[in-house]
Amino acid sequence: MILESEIWLALVVLLPLAGAILTFMAPRYAPQIGTVSGVIVFGAVVALTLAVVESDATRLTVGGWGAPLGIDLVADGLSTLMLLMTAVVGLAITAYAVGYFGESSAHKRAYFWPLWLFLWASMNALFLSGDVFNLYVTLELLSLAAVALTALVGQPAAVQAAMRYMLVGLAGSLMYLMGVAFLYAEIGVLDIMALASVSEATPPVFVSAALITAGLMMKTALFPLHFWLPPAHANAAAPVSALLSALVVKGSFYILLRLWLTVFAPLGDTFAPYVLSALGIGAIIWGSIQALRQPSIKLLVAYSTVAQLGYLFLLIPLLMDDGADRQAVLSGIVYFMIAHAMAKSAAFLSAGNILHALGNDRITSIIGMSRKMPLTITAFALAGISLVALPPSAGFIAKWLLLNEAIDGGQWLLVVVIIAGGLLAAGYVMRVVGPAFRQVADDQLAVANPVVPASMAWSALGLAILAIVLGFTGVYLLDVLDIGVVILTGGEA
Amino acid sequence: MIDLDTGTFYMLVGTVLFGIGFYGLIAYPHLLRKILAMNIMGIGVFMIFIAAAYGSGEGDPDPVPHALVITGIVVAVCATGLALSLAVQVQALTGSPKLDADKE
Amino acid sequence: MTWESFLPVAIVLSSMIPGLIIFWIPEKQSQWRTGVNLLGAVVKLVFIAIVMAGVWRGDTEYEARLSLLPDLDLVLRADGLGLLFVVLSGTLWLVTTIYAIGYLEHSHSRSRFFAFFSLCVSATMGIALAGNLFTFLIFYELLTICTYPLVIHNGTDEAMGGGRTYLAYTLTGGVALLVGVVWLSVIAGPVEFTDGGALGHVEGHVTALTVIFALFMIGTGVKAAIFPMHGWLPRAMVAPAPVSALLHAVAVVKAGAFGVSRIVIDVYGVDLAQSLNLLLPLLIAACTTVIVGSVLAVFQDDLKRRLAYSTVSQVSYVVMGVAIFGPIGAAGGLLHLVHQGVMKITLFFGAGAFAETLGVKKVSQMNGIGSRMPWTMAAFTVGALGMIGVPPVAGFISKWYLGTGAIAADVDWVVLVLLGSSLLNAIYFLPILYRAWFLPQIDEWPHEEPGPANWMLVAPPVVTAVAALLLGVFASADFSLLSWVELIIEREYMP
Amino acid sequence: MTFYEILLVVAWLLPLAVGLWQIARPAHMLRYAPYTAVPALVAALAVPLDTSFELSWLLLGATLQLDAMGQAFLLFTATLWLVSGVVGMAYLQKDANRPRFFGYYMLAMSGNFGLIIAGDMLSYYLWFAVMSFASYGLVVHTGAEFARRAGSVYIQLVVIGEVLLFAALVMIASDNGSLLLPDASDATISTLAAVLVFISFGLKAGVIVLHVWLPLAHPAAPVPASAVLSGAMIKAGLLGWMRFLQPAEFALEWGEFLIMAGLLSAFYGALVGVWQHDPKAVLAYSSISQMGLITVGAGASLLLPPESQPLALSAVMLYALHHGLAKGALFLGVGLIGTSRAMVGLLFVPALALAGLPLTSGAVAKAELKYAAESLPPVWKDSLEMLLPLAAIGTTLLMARFLHLMWTRATGEKVPHPIIRAGVLATIVVGLIVMPIWSQASDALQKSLEPEKLWVALWPILAGTVIALGYGVLSRGMPALKDFTIAAGDVLYPLEALIHGLLGGLVAVKKGVEAVADAIFVWAQRALQPSEAQKETAVALELRLRNWTTAGSWLLGLALVFLLAVWLGG
Structure with missing residues (x-):
């Protein structure tokens, strides 16, 4: 029996949730259940993607309530790609976690699986949410799961980082919610599309835009509000770092992107996009400089995330500019998100392997390790290639798109920054690979015979290879993105 | 006296509460204070929703914000719970109820 | 996929697949590694031969296309110019592989080495067969990436430093190229390499086209080691000899020079380039490099460094040829693309053999080496004389075309540069020959391996030296390199 | 391919092939080495004139030919290579490096033959190069300090010559679109190209100032090598001039220039040569001087009206032939040092022939030269009539010096190797026999025997002899005069000093550039590489951001900035 495409919308949220509950109830079998759930969720996302490709944007009104009180799940090209990105990284992290939490304390294992699957569920729900309040709820749930996962290691630094992360998450969500409240007070609807069709440039919308953007900026760790990210990402367990850096920050950015494309589209010709772009520039420079200074690999990778997130904001002015090819700019930004997700998760998982095998992740410890841990070093190097945006990699294609639009739009400062960012990235990647x-x-090796479980080595390498291979699939990805995206950028709503 | 209608008044109060909460969050290093400040911020936000439900005061109040606020409170409680347990852990592991970077 | 579109891909894959396989071959299974390597090299030559025959006849179009983004295709296409480079690197790969097996007999991480080595060759093939700027860029950067592990193969401080310098230069160059390519596609749409130039439809944009050209020249010039972007080359000489030989005498630097040719001939087209006044600055840069490289070579005692500076100088001959407006000079440049490769690889093979067999790394240690390693030194001598431009070694033929081309294009002063360079070449090569053949040996060799030199180290330089001789002696035979170059000029340069 | 064509190819390639083999496999075919010149000799005698054929696959298309000039050159060249080779085998009998020597010997021989039968400029260039580079091996053969120094000077000038010739060829080819030698005569050669051709071949021919390598290299080489260097190879420069700069398109000034350069060389060679103490150096200077006279002939041929030009050219060829054989015999004769005076006395014959004693080849050649000079414009005719006898006096003095030096070294301690003796004799005899046959063709012999010519030929020799004897008497009482010498290479030393100065300047410039570059590098490194303080500041700033008060202020500030941005930017 072929399920209606709407059903998949519900399933991609419900399946991981079910998995979370099952793993929570049967901690002894958590890895097995978790693995199976991961595969099933992945399958469901693929099925949803196929359904969306076939029938264009899909909408499900859960329980038949409908707006304004009901929960609407909406899948268009953008959200489908996000789901797919999450599923791919999620599957790899699942495989990795089987090895990572293998023999270590049962306690961590017992909490990791339910939290991770819960996080996955909220992530999927976030990408599918069709109204601004549901976005708040899913965002908050995402934060809570992420915070809990960060604290999982139980070391003082990790718990402190988690605490800071918690406060950031709460403050950010509350600012967001405050913005939603203003928006609702002004317009009286919550559905994004409905908001988009009636929103105008009025003072309450200004306030709302400022609050929402500021809150989400902090949750996305945009410079200079990134202060919480490096400690959280660096101190968490490796699979957690990977999913925090690759996926969780994308959640809040996704909301930002979506809202600016729709609800705040009338504010597109103000200075606001330029402020975002300027902060993006700052992020690239500052994050890279910090990455060049860090003594340990995970911190280095975390600061790399700070830098790379800057790219997402760089071209916002062009995205909001009617004169530019907005569709192409959006393609570039989305492609960058995906490329970064693959590369960054691969980098963090490799760093995890190094930490696992050597007992620490100091850069000085990996001297000469390319012979001993070829898979891991290869994974890191390949991920690095994508981060530096050398061809042929997903990062390269993404940067190609960004560069293309920047030049087309005559934004030479941005061209310089994009280029400089690549060179700086080469600098910090080489600090590890060299x-x-x-x-x-x-x-003279730190450890003569480092051991890395095969599942860990291969899932890192798999993601890294994917970061390269995705460079060859641009046409398909962008075809998917085009689904329903006209409404977003065409201003025809 | 400035003539304020009820909706605007509550909206202002909500905003002020949010501001106070925000100040508390950034000004006091003690984690418990921060968590409480967060809750005050939350209450400020809820207040604004309620004000929005009130609208101009004519006709029936809008039910939607009420539903939102209830959901919000649930989420806030969860969050507060997690935050408190983390704060306890911080205290237990570091011997101080403050984050390292916030200690002067 | 049709047979015609499969072949260009096969030429690239026939070294990439062996490369990827070799990664997994355990360190001690050297027979397997050798087998896979040689098999790949031979199979590649077969594919190349088939394609060459077709292109020569001119009745078959070998093209493979893969769409990466809308309006952005990965295109591999075999044409005369590309095949020139393909044949050069394909043939020399086989020779170098044999040499490398002998050279690295006792080295560590051989699987890694040979794997990256093969990947580099694939990247070179991709550069040669690229059908548009985008594809060129991709393989160009791929080459940068794959060469790095080879440069730092020894893993010493010096090697790491050399590798860092190498990356710093090439990545910066790559960035310039990237911006240029993107910018040009913004102006002109997707740029396919076209006989006679691809920018015929572009009007105006004079400043932009000039700046883009400059960016291209920086991008390709770094790899071609055009002064003042040559700094990486001598420092990259810390790499093992086969790397210096194939990659730094042939693949990498030639990729740069080849890129210059592609851009001038098949992107801008000589006429447009000339009318935008782009060729003269390029010519001046090339001539400066020729002289500066030679002058610096004179002062080197380290043999490989001397050869490296010589490469700096010689590769710019190719650029010079392309920058001389006219078919004769261009022919000279393209001829030198091959000639320099064959001669310089001979010299590097020689240098490597001296280092490996006797531990001789400096010019000042070479006294009497001619009687100890006569075959290798004889090959070295042929290479050196060719570099100076002594007939009948191949180098003379290309210099001849460059000279006559320069006069035909009314840039007579270039002849002076050729003269100066020949003199300088003589100044830094003849003393080596003199020491080797006429001076008695000083004490003992620094690090002598007992017994005769490994044949795998001796045969390759002899083969390439003979090739360098034959290329010169039979320059105007029926199926010679020269006739191939003339075919290119006729079809692509001024169609 | 006809038989004669094959013969030409064999004549030219056999020495090359055997020579290469010799170098690769020492001592394998050593004993046959000299005889590789035989096919060339046969070819010179047998191949019909004006045979010409193309090898289109070779280089950029090569042509081989044998014309009258080529035949004459091939004849004496092959003879000389053959005889010197045979003598050399004996001379170097105990030399361990003999195989190497003959390897280079054959390569140079092949080059020499090749350039003679070359029908196009590129082939000429190629074989000229082969010969020049290979003979480096001959010059430095002994490995002595002196030889190495000579070799170094020699090779530097060879390279310069090659390079200049290359430039000239490139220009000629571009202007004319053809490389064939006969075409060069129809074409216009730019003045610059002509100057380059003059210099590059002048280096080989030893024209004054360009001669500096010659007095070093010829004496430094072993005797048989000196013989071919001075007798045969030096003529390649001359042949080059004649091949490349044919009269038809040549301006008068060039003829005058050549005559003046030739005369200068002739006198200069004699003036410096007489102060030498090494018999071979004396001979080398004599070569310079004699080549000067031949250059005069070449120059004269340019000044002559077209109908008289063949006469001048045949005079030049005759002179070249004569000088080649005579000088070859003298150099080989140096191998007789230490033998009896009777042996050394044998050398009077070629010496007197060089001086132009009637009935010798020298007299014939000189007569022909003078005959040609008679058709010259009056100024030149008169000057040459006056100056040529003076040159003959110079030659006589040189020969007297040479014979004196040999005479004093004739200690009679050694019995000459029979082959050496035979070789010297053979060269003399061939010279004596071949010359008349040749000169018969142009009536030169008769001309030289006319009474007034006899006296003209004779008096300079007598005068020279008197001066030499007078000097001998004078110097006996004056040791200072006896020991006076001019270092072989004469102007080389100031030239070298000059070049060293220039090179020193270059090095200084290079150092300066490097110093500046270093300074910039250091500066850039410092500018790009943040200082420790800056690094610490960056890290500290980053940690500072984690403070909640700071972070919260940023958040609030940014929210306000946003508010302003959306509010103001409508």
Whole structure:
């Protein structure tokens, strides 16, 4: 029996939720249940994608309530791609976690699986939410799961980082909610499309835009509000770092993107997009500089995230500019999100392997390790290639799109920044890859015979390879993105 | 006296509460204070929703914000719970109810 | 996929697949590694031969296309110019592989080495067969990436430093190229390499086209080691000899020079380039490099460094040829693309063999080496004389075309540069020959391996030296390189 | 391919093939080495004139030919290579490096033959190069300090010559679109190209100032090598001039220039040569001087009206032939040092022939030269009539010096190797026999025997002899005069000093550039590389951001900025 495409909308949220509950109830079998759930969720997302490709944008009114009180799930090209990105990274992280939480304490394992699947469910729900309040709820749930996962390691630094992350999450969500409240007070609807069709440039919308943008900026860790990210991402367990950096920050950015394309579209010709772009520039420079300074690999990778997130904001002015090819700009930004998700998760998982095998992740420890941990170092190097945006990689295609639009729009400052960011990235990636290739005698290695479980090594490598291979699939991805996206950027609503 | 209608008044109060909460969040290093400040912020937001439900005061109040506020309160309670447990852990692990960077 | 579209892909894959396989071959299974390597190299040559025959006849279009983004295709296409480079690198790959097997007999991480080595060759093939700027860019950067592990193969501080310099230069160059390519496609749409130039439909944009050209020249010039972007090359000489030989004498630097040719001939077209006044600055840059490289070479005692500076100088001959407006000069440049490769690889093979067999790394240690390693030194001598431009070694033929081309294009002063360069070449090569053949040996060799030199180290330079001789002696035979170059000029340069 | 064509190819390639083999496999075919010149000799005698054929696949298309000039050159060249080779085998009998020597010997021989039968400029260039580079091996053969120094000077000038010739060829080819030698005569050669051709071949021919390598290299090489260097290879420069700069398109000034350069060389060679103490150096200077006279002939041929030009050219060829054989015999004769005076006495024959004693080849050649000079414009005719005898006096003095030096070294301690003796004899005899046959063709012999010519030929020799004897008597009482010498290479030393100065300047410039570059590099590194303080500041600033008060202020501030941005930017 072929299910109606709407059903998949519900299933991609419900399935991971069910998995979370099951793993919580049967902690002994959590890895097995988690793995199976991961595969099933992945399958469901693929099925949804196929359904969306076939029947264009899809909408499900849960329980038949309908707006304004009911919950509407909406899948268009953008959300489908986000779901797919989450599913791919999620599957790899699931595989990785099986090895990572294998023999270590049962306690961590017992909490990791339900929290992770719960996070996945809220992530999927977030991408499918059709109204601004549901976005708040899913965002908050996402934060809570992420915070709990951060604290999972239980070390003081991790708990402190989690606490800070918690406060950031709450403050950000509350600002967002405040913005929603203003919006509702002014317009009286919550559905995004409905808001988009009636929103105008009035003072309450201004206030709302400021609050929402500021709150989401902090949750997306846009410079200079990124202060919470490096400690949280660096101190969490490796699979958690990977999903925080690759996915969770994308959640809040997704909301930002979606709202600016619709509800706040009337504010597109103000200075606001330029402020975002300027902060993006700051992020690229500052994040890269910090990445060049960090003594440990995970911190380095975390600061790399700070830098890379800057790229997402860089071209917002063009995205909001009627004169530019907005569709192409959006393609570039989305492609960048996806490329970054693959590369960054691969980098964090490799860093996790190094930490696992060597007992620490200091850069000095990996001297000469390319011989001993070839898969891991290769994974990191490949991920690095995508982060630096060297061809042929997804990062390269993304940067190509961004660069193309920047040049087309005559934004030469942005061209310079994009380029400089790439070179700086090369600098910090080489800080890891270079020493790994150094040749030293066995007795000078940090650990003579490092051991990494196969599932960990391969899931990192798999994601890294994907970060390269996705460079060849641009046409398909962008075809998917085009579904229903006319409404977003065409201003025809 | 400035003549304020009820809706606008509550909206202002909500905004002020949000501001106070925000100040509390950033000004006091003690985690418990921060969590409480967060709750005050939340209450401020809810207040605005209620004010929005009130609208101009004529006709029936809009039911939607009420539903939202209830949902919001549930979420806030969950969050507060998690935050408190983390704060306890911080205290237990570091011996201080403050984050490192906030200690002067 | 049709047979015609499969072949260009096959030429690229026939070294990429062996490369990827070799990664997984355990360190000690050297027979397997050798087998896979040689098999790939031979299979590639077969594919190349088939394609060459078709292109020569001119009745078959070998093209494969993969769409990466709307309006952005990955295109591999075999044409005369591309095949010139393909044949050069394909043939020399086989020779170098044999050499490398002998050279690295006792080295560590051989699987890694040979794997990246093969990948580099694939990247070079991709550069040669790229059908548009985008594809060129992709393989160009791929080459940068795959070469890095080879440069730092020894893993010493010096090697790491060399690798860092290498990356710093090439990545910066790549960035310039990237901006240029993007910018040009914004102005002109997707740019396919077209005989006679691809920008015929573009009107105006004079400033932009000029700046883009400059960006291209920076991008390709870094790899071609055009002064003052040559700094990486001598420092990259810390790499093992086969790397210096194939990659830094042939693949990498030639990729740059080849890129210059592609851009001038098939993107801008000589006429447009000339009318935008782009060729003269390029010519001046090339001539400066020729002289500066030679002058610096004179002062080097380290043999490989001397050869590296010589490469800096010689590769710019190719650029010079392309920058001389007219078919004769262009022919000279393209001829030198091949000639320099064959001669310089001979020299590097020689240098590597001296280092590996006797531990001789400096010019000042080479006294009497001619009687100890006569075959290798004889090959080295042929290469060196060719570099100076002594007939009948191939180098003479290309210099001849460059010279006559320069006069035909009314840039007579270029002849002076050729003269100066020949003199300088003589200044830094002849003393080596003199020491080797006429001076008695000083004490003992620094690090002598007992017994005769490994044949795998001796045969390759002899083969390439003979090739360098034959290329010169039979320059105007029926199926010679020269006739191929003339075919290119006729079809692509001024169609 | 006809038989004669094959013969030409064999004549030219056999020495090359055997020579390469010789270098690769020492001592394998050593004993046959000299005889690789035989096919060339046969070819010179047998191949019909004006045979010409193309090898289109070779280089950029090569042509081989044998014309009258080529035949004459091939004849004496092949003879000389053959005889010197045979003598050399004996001379170097105990030399361990003999195989290497003959390897280079054959390569140079092949080059020499190749350039003679080359029908196009590129082939000429190629074989000229082969010969020049290969003979480096001959010059430095002994490995002595002196030889190495000579070799170094030699090779530097060879390279310069090659390079200049290359430039000239490139220009000629571009202007004319053809490389064939006969075409060069129909075409116009730009003045610059002509100057380059003059210099590059002048280096080989030893024209004054360009001669500096010659007095070093010829004496430094072993005897058989000196013989071919001075007798055969030096003529390649001359042949080059004649091949490349044919009269038809040549301006008068060039003829005058060549005559003046030739005369200068002739006198200069004699003036410096007489102060040498090494018999071979004396001979080398004599070569310079004699080549000067031949250059005069070449110059004269340009000044002559077209109908008289063949006469001048045949005079030049005759002179070249004569000088080649005579000088070859003298150089080989140096191998007789230490033998009896009777042996050394044998050398009087070629010496007197060089001086132009009637009935010798020298007299014939000189007569022909003078005969040609008679058709010159009056100014030149008169000057040459006056100056040529003076040159003959110079030659006589040189020969006297040479014979004196040999005479004093004739200690009689050694019995000459029979082959060496035979070789010297053979060269003399061939010279004596071949010359008349040749000169018969142009009536030169008769001309040289006319009474007034006899006296003209004779008096300079007598005068020279008197001066030499007078000097001998004078110097006996004056040791200072006896020991006076001019270092072989003469103006080389100031030239070298000059070049070293220039090079020193270059090095200084390079150092300066490097210093500046270093300074910039250091500066850039410092500018790009943040200082420790800056690094710490960056890290500290980053940590500072984590403070909630700071972060919260940023958040609030940014929210306000946004509010302003949307509010104001309507």
